[in-house]
Amino acid sequence: MRNLLIGLLFALAPAVGAAPLKVVNVGAPAINCVFTTASPCTIGVSDTSADVPMSAGGTGRLQSRTFKGLAGSPANGMFAYEYRLNLTNAVGAVNIACIDWMSISFGPVVNTLDYDSDRKPDQVFVVTSGGLGTIGLASAVQTADTIRFKFSKPVCEGGAPGKGDSSFFWGLVSKSPAKDVTAIVHETGGATHVVKARSPM
Helix, strand or coil: CHHHHHHHHHHHCCCCCCEECCEEEEECCHHHHHCCCCCCCCCCCEEEEEEEECCCCCEEEEEEEEEECCCCCCCCCCEEEEEEEECCCCECCCCCCEEEEEEEECCCCCCCECCCCCCCCECEEEEEECCCCCECEEEEEEECCEEEEEEEEEEECECCCCCCCEECCEEEEECCCEEEEEEEEEECCCCEEEEEEEEEC
């Protein structure tokens, strides 16, 4: 009986080490000024994208964007990682499928940079103006090395090409360069998909 009670306590306990990350909304190109001293805050990036096969038919794209903070900038020598879930041209064949969260193994997140110019350190930024997309983040929670990003509302396929949703770009910074990994995207109906992405070594 004692062992059973201990087991139940562990089962009901919250996940050890789960910590919310501070998420702020920013605009482009102003956010680039954290990573460069060039005017008007332009920076070169490296983009990759991978298919997101949806359970209702149709294929979306997960975009991974990486770039390095340049000399003299607040993020000098650090590595930025941005992501965007794009279901704009994903068309559901039998119904409309939606994605409500994505998780990725990331590791330590830099927490000393100010992304929204309020003189306070931030951890995750969402480019809600001056860029692509319409859906932001409700939360970002890190457990050990894995971060789960929950969208502010589900990102859904469309009933015709060009009618689906896209998230905004969201980003965070690491001290480590990129490697190829996989992310997990979760549909509101419960299906999950393993998708190629990039995150820190």
